[in-house]
Every structure is written in C-alpha cells, then in structure tokens.
Amino acid sequence: MADKIKFIIKDLDLYYDTFQALKKVNIEIKENKVTAFIGPSGCGKSTLLRCLNRMNDLIDNVKIEGAVTLDEIDIYGDIDVINLRTKVGMVFQKPNPFPMTVYDNIAYGPRCQGIKDKKKLDEIVERSIVQSALWDEVKDRLNKSALGLSGGQQQRLCIARAIAMEPEVILMDEPTSALDPIATAKIEELMETLKKKYTIVIVTHSMQQAARISDDTAFFLSGEVIESGKTIGIFTNPRDKRTEDYITGRFG
Amino acid sequence: MTNKKNRNIKEEAFRYLFMLSAFVAVVSVFAIAFFVFYRGLKPFVGGDHGYSLFQFLSGTEWRPGKNTFGILYMIIGSIFATFGAILIGVPIGLMTAVFIAELAPPSLTKIVRPAVELLAGIPSVLYGVFGLGVIVNVLKNYSPTAQGQSLIAVIFVLTVMILPTVISISETALRAVPKAYKDGSLALGASKIQTIFKIMIPAAKSGIMAGVVLGIGRAIGETMAVMLVAGNPIAGIPTSLWDKIRPLTTNIALEMGYASGLHQDLLFSTGVVLFVFIMVINLILNSLIRKKIG
Numbered sequence: 001m002a003d004k005i006k007f008i009i010k011d012l013d014l015y016y017d018t019f020q021a022l023k024k025v026n027i028e029i030k031e032n033k034v035t036a037f038i039g040p041s042g043c044g045k046s047t048l049l050r051c052l053n054r055m056n057d058l059i060d061n062v063k064i065e066g067a068v069t070l071d072e073i074d075i076y077g078d079i080d081v082i083n084l085r086t087k088v089g090m091v092f093q094k095p096n097p098f099p100m101t102v103y104d105n106i107a108y109g110p111r112c113q114g115i116k117d118k119k120k121l122d123e124i125v126e127r128s129i130v131q132s133a134l135w136d137e138v139k140d141r142l143n144k145s146a147l148g149l150s151g152g153q154q155q156r157l158c159i160a161r162a163i164a165m166e167p168e169v170i171l172m173d174e175p176t177s178a179l180d181p182i183a184t185a186k187i188e189e190l191m192e193t194l195k196k197k198y199t200i201v202i203v204t205h206s207m208q209q210a211a212r213i214s215d216d217t218a219f220f221l222s223g224e225v226i227e228s229g230k231t232i233g234i235f236t237n238p239r240d241k242r243t244e245d246y247i248t249g250r251f252g
Numbered sequence: 253m254t255n256k257k258n259r260n261i262k263e264e265a266f267r268y269l270f271m272l273s274a275f276v277a278v279v280s281v282f283a284i285a286f287f288v289f290y291r292g293l294k295p296f297v298g299g300d301h302g303y304s305l306f307q308f309l310s311g312t313e314w315r316p317g318k319n320t321f322g323i324l325y326m327i328i329g330s331i332f333a334t335f336g337a338i339l340i341g342v343p344i345g346l347m348t349a350v351f352i353a354e355l356a357p358p359s360l361t362k363i364v365r366p367a368v369e370l371l372a373g374i375p376s377v378l379y380g381v382f383g384l385g386v387i388v389n390v391l392k393n394y395s396p397t398a399q400g401q402s403l404i405a406v407i408f409v410l411t412v413m414i415l416p417t418v419i420s421i422s423e424t425a426l427r428a429v430p431k432a433y434k435d436g437s438l439a440l441g442a443s444k445i446q447t448i449f450k451i452m453i454p455a456a457k458s459g460i461m462a463g464v465v466l467g468i469g470r471a472i473g474e475t476m477a478v479m480l481v482a483g484n485p486i487a488g489i490p491t492s493l494w495d496k497i498r499p500l501t502t503n504i505a506l507e508m509g510y511a512s513g514l515h516q517d518l519l520f521s522t523g524v525v526l527f528v529f530i531m532v533i534n535l536i537l538n539s540l541i542r543k544k545i546g
Binding site (some may be wrong): 053055060082083090097099109114165252 | 358435438439445455
C-alpha cells in the first residue's frame with residue numbers, strides 16, 4: 001500500500017522583501033512519517049517549515065507564490081488560519097513554555113478553543129503529558145510554574161502542549177539544538193512513538209539526528225531543494241554531488 | 253611624567269564634576285523634604301500657634317478667617333479624582349498601548365505615537381484651560397447644579413493627563429515580552445486577541461502596573477490643570493460626581509501667595525500629606541520594579 005501524502009508543496013517561492021528565500025520548492029510529506037529538512041544555516045529549511053502552519057504570515061513583507069496543500073486543501077487559499085494551526089502544531093528551537101503553571105501551559109490551546117469543562121481539561125492535560133513521556137517527572141508539580149523545569153523537560157512540555165490540540169501534524173524547528181545529549185535522546189525516542197499518531201516534520205542541523213529518526217529527508221541549499229526522498233537512500237546513495245558533500249561534512 | 257599627572261588631575265576633576273551633579277538631585281530632594289516637613293509639622297508640636305493634628309486631618313472645612321483648617325475633604329477629593337482618572341485612563345491607555353505595540357499597521361503607529369508624545373509635552377496649564385473652556389462648559393449642560401466645575405471635570409482632565417504615562421510605559425512593557433511567547437501562542441491556534449489577553453498582558457503585568465502607579469503619582473500631584481476645573485470649595489466631602497472638590501495641591505497653590513503665620517504653616521502641612529502620598533506611591537513602584545528584576 002502506498003503511503004498517504006499529507007502535504008504537497010508545489011513550486012513554492014518565498015520572498016522576504018526582495019530576497020528570495022525559497023526557490024521553486026517541490027516536496028511531498030507523507031502521513032505518519034518523520035520527514036527531516038537538512039541543510040546549512042540560511043538554506044530556507046526553517047522558512048519552509050513555517051510555511052506549513054503559516055507562521056510566516058507574522059513577518060512583514062513576506063510574499064509567497066506557489067501552493068501548499070494539506071490533505072488536498074490549499075492552505076494559502078480561503079481557509080481559517082486558526083483552524084490550520086490547530087491541525088498543524090509546532091515546537092520551536094528554544095523551549096518556550098508560557099510563564100504559567102505546567103497545567104495551564106497544556107490547557108492553554110484547548111481553552112483558546114473554548115473548552116472550559118474542568119474534567120475534560122484534566123483529561124487532556126494528563127493524556128498529553130503522558131504521551132510526551134513527561135508524566136512521572138511533572139505529575140506532582142502540575143500547579144507549579146513551567147519555567148522551573150529543566151530545558152529538556154520544558155521542550156517535552158512544549159511537545160505536550162502541541163499534542164493537547166490533537167493535531168495531525170507536528171512541526172519541529174531544531175527542537176533539540178538547545179538541549180544536552182540526554183535530553184536530546186529522550187526527545188528522539190519520543191518522536192519514534194509520536195509518529196504512529198502524527199505526521200512529523202523536523203528541521204535539524206544534525207545529520208546524525210536526521211539519519212537516526214527520519215523516514216524521509218530533504219536536503220536544502222540556498223533556498224532550493226537539492227534532493228529529497230527516503231532517508232536511507234539520501235544518506236547511503238545520494239544522487240547529487242552537493243548532497244554527498246554536505247552529508248559527508250565537506251561543508252556546512 | 254607631567255603628562256601622566258595632568259591626565260590624573262583631569263580624571264579626578266571630571267569624577268568630582270559628575271559626583272557634584274549627582275548631588276544636586278539628592279540635595280534638592282532632601283532640602284525640599286526638610287523644609288516641607290519642618291514647616292508643615294511645626295503647628296502640631298505644640299506652642300501658642302499650634303493646631304491639633306487630629307482636627308487638621310479630620311476636619312471638613314477650610315476657613316482661614318475663622319481659624320478652621322480641616323483637610324479631610326481635600327484628601328478624599330484628591331483620592332476620588334485620582335481613582336476616577338485611573339479607572340477611566342488605564343483601560344484606555346492600555347488598549348492604546350496594545351494597539352500601538354501589536355495591532356496597528358506601521359502607518360497608523362506613525363500617527364498615534366507622536367500624538368501621545370505630544371500630549372505628554374503639553375503644559376499642564378493648557379490642559380486646565382481646555383478643561384475650563386470645553387469640558388466644564390459641556391458638563392454645565394448636564395449638571396444638576398448647572399455648574400461645570402466638579403469632581404467629574406477633574407477626573408476627565410486627569411484622565412487625559414495620565415494617558416501618555418500609561419501608554420508609553422505599557423507599550424514598553426508589551427514590547428519587552430519575548431516574541432517566543434507570542435509565537436508559541438499563535439502556533440497553538442490562539443487568535444491575536446486571545447494572545448494579547450492571555451499571554452502578552454499577563455507577561456507585561458509588572459511593567460503595566462508601574463505605568464499605573466506613575467499615572468497615580470501624576471494625577472495626585474497635578475495642580476494647575478486641576479485648579480481651573482475643580483471649583484475649590486471651602487468645605488464639604490464630595491458625595492457626587494457633580495460636587496466641587498478642592499484637591500490638596502490646589503489648596504496650596506491657591507493660598508500660599510498671601511498666607512502667613514499658622515495659615516501658611518498649615519499649607520506646608522498639606523504639602524506633607526501630599527508628600528507622604530507620593531512616597532508611598534514610590535515605594536510601591538520600587539517594589540514592583542524589584543519584583544520584575546527578581
């Protein structure tokens with residue numbers, strides 16, 4: 001059975017003012033897989049990630065051409081951005097829990113959607129934290145400030161916060177780059193279980209990380225996708241010389 | 253050798269120059285405090301020309317001719333006026349700050365912010381003239397006593413006067429909220445307005461409170477503008493928005509020019525009460541700022 005396609009990105013151009021950050025990008029992202037975007041700094045991988053939940057809308061003077069479809073619906077067409085963002089969650093490079101309790105952090109998204117029932121919120125909070133493998137560490141401090149958690153715990157809290165919305169996709173923008181190796185390992189482990197339920201797209205600087213956790217990989221250079229496909233293929237048998245140079249560490 | 257020595261002398265000279273400058277502020281505050289307290293407390297420490305502190309603080313009539321000096325109704329008037337101005341001014345100011353910091357397109361910000369800055373620069377007597385010429389005139393048509401000079405007129409004038417303080421400090425506080433909070437909230441499907449009320453304003457809370465406290469300080473200390481619209485009666489605790497009031501500040505400004513003896517000392521005493529208010533406000537402000545850092 002062929003994998004189901006979640007996102008189709010077609011001929012996508014993105015400009016910041018006059019600078020073209022993405023050039024004719026074409027990629028497909030498969031459902032329930034981990035797709036990694038790799039490439040040197042400033043290659044456009046994070047920019048593309050932020051196109052998938054329209055976070056680029058927040059930046060002035062961004063111009064986007066081309067199409068991005070989620071389940072065959074054009075997300076730059078006549079859609080509700082808020083609805084899109086509840087379906088496509090995001091985890092940022094630096095853990096960014098809100099300055100409130102652990103509980104309120106997780107309940108924030110559901111509350112914004114109008115869920116007020118305490119029992120239902122309790123349920124969502126517990127389930128999200130359990131799913132993000134954080135329950136044992138925070139179950140006794142749900143009503144303490146989330147800022148008191150360690151960096152790795154904060155990042156898993158942010159994952160839990162995204163999960164609480166029951167999204168279909170989770171976008172991760174270098175989620176482990178601010179973490180130590182042990183916290184990183186925990187998050188990678190978590191991604192392994194999360195992909196059964198969610199489609200995951202991760203931007204990473206670490207080739208090893210991409211190789212370890214992703215099913216598919218896209219390699220970016222100067223705003224272009226040089227090569228994309230199965231991770232194993234890209235890492236063992238790159239078609240493009242530039243891909244080979246990058247993954248063997250010749251530049252970047 | 254001489255060069256080095258010269259340099260040292262220069263360094264030292266400038267060090268003292270800077271220190272001297274710093275002393276000007278410190279000496280001023282102590283000098284003012286000393287004289288106000290010295291003159292203002294004198295009537296209460298006995299002597300032939302004394303006055304009862306209790307009667308001074310609890311009296312509701314101010315009749316220098318009859319040797320009656322009560323300022324309770326002024327204290328209450330000042331507090332009501334300040335409270336009213338905060339009640340109206342803070343929501344308007346905060347919403348303006350949110351608008352400038354978060355919502356307004358740059359072209360509109362370019363109009364609103366200079367307007368706010370200009371508002372802050374208008375001399376207070378002009379606020380008073382405007383209040384007397386426009387606000388009081390309009391209120392006259394609605395007042396049950398057919399008089400425009402009133403508590404409500406003072407509140408309106410003070411509301412406008414505290415706006416620049418509240419707006420600029422709240423705006424700074426909102427802009428200082430880490431962008432990561434805002435992004436995190438929006439990425440969770442929160443709307444812009446939800447993000448503002450649930451994330452931005454709570455995160456900027458202590459800064460906003462500092463703006464409110466400074467606004468209180470401004471309102472309670474304002475004299476010139478208030479004097480023109482307050483009515484300044486000689487007695488009576490205000491019980492309605494249409495009542496005239498006599499704030500502490502205007503009591504001093506109105507009479508200091510011709511007062512003498514006990515009368516003059518008790519005007520200083522009014523100043524002491526004002527001073528205490530301002531000190532309390534400053535203490536609150538400092539503790540707010542410390543909390544923000546800590």
